[in-house]
Amino acid sequence: MPSNRGGVGAGPEVFHITGRGVTEVVPRLAEVEADVQGLVEANMAALLGVSFLASEYSTGPVHGGRIDSLGLDENGAPVVVEYKRGVDAGVIHQGLYYLSWLVDHRAEFERLVRDRLGSPAVPQVLWSSPRLICVAGDFTRYDVHAVREHRRSIDLVRYRLFGSDLLGLETVASVSGRPQAARRVRQQSAVPGADDGQRVVLDELARGLDETLLGLGEGVNSVQHKTYRAYQRLRNFACVCPPQRTKLLVYLKADPEEVDLIPGFTRDVTGLGHHGTGDLEVQLRTLRDMDRARDLFRASYAAA
Incomplete structure (x- = not known):
């Protein structure tokens, strides 16, 4: 069906569902x-x-x-x-x-x-x-x-x-008015108290997480706050805190009630104080953790 929306790209067509079929809701x-x-x-x-x-x-x-x-x-x-x-x-x-x-x-x-x-x-x-x-x-x-x-x-x-x-x-x-800087991400992952092996893992996690979040779709920007790095479309969809000794903490806008929470991996932080925005906490310790968190990242991105 041809669109009457014009502009740089037609938006989604919206239809009202009835017992007789669908009727387009004209914008x-x-x-x-x-x-x-x-x-x-x-x-x-x-x-x-x-x-x-x-x-x-x-x-x-x-x-x-x-x-x-x-x-x-x-x-x-x-x-x-x-x-x-x-x-x-x-x-x-x-x-x-x-x-x-x-x-x-x-x-x-x-x-x-x-x-x-x-x-x-x-x-x-x-x-x-x-x-x-x-x-x-x-x-x-x-x-x-x-x-x-x-x-x-x-x-x-x-x-x-x-x-x-x-x-x-x-x-x-x-x-974003500021160029993305992988150097800043690497600097954040230098964690006091972590041994050499942990630093290597955290470095790799931080770089991979940055690439993953920026690559979720067009128009994703990142902003460095004093206490976290925010990834946003129009609104934040992920906030990454500076690495702890053995893990990265990511806060997402995904609804915790729609997620099967796994102790040590995901946590409902609704109403709890933390840096950044979002009610779902994701704890990343290994690259495998990041792989199984990808669907959560996509859900939060879609909700932003």
Whole structure:
């Protein structure tokens, strides 16, 4: 069936199942841009993995602009979100303009974080990886090419409304503003207290895990936090903590209730304090552990 979606790639076709067969639910755009903005801002944590901070934030009389939305993602990275009802070639340049303003006004942003989220959140702000998220009806192939040429972290997210109560989000492109560095992964695995044999195993595990998580699909980025390395699409799907003496700990967004938990390998950490995000803990001690964890990695990736 031909698609009427257009853009750089047609999204999934959605059908309503009835006793007589299936009927396509035709996607549509919002009536006005403000409808998209209001819907996302009211549900930003669930939709984007970002804590909402402010709407229509003024950049002052000299700069003369208003940022659609400001937020802080689950790793502490400052986030600018810009919206367009349909296709608009200017959304990326506009967003980058505001992102540059944000980086130059760190103290002002940190005051906003303190006012909205409390003082303990301020030291967690990760200025090494500020992000721009563009939410629009669609993007062109030129948009996708443009974001890949920038050194900023940019996510292009296409939205569609289905019927009266369904919203679809699809990541069209996602780039990290920082090059992946295997050297950082190797440095993390130098664990005090581990013997030479354990260090070799942990080195191999860390490199293999990094390659595996980055290779799960297009648009996977990694961000180094103070206490863990996050792997994300639009939201985190895996957080890897610095190696312990004999193992690596990985936290996934997979639902622990849907996993057959194995003592010493997987653990439900819902409600328990730990670094990173995710309720399923996976303990990796050998390459065999990583092989049997691959389905869990894929499930978490699919849920992000």
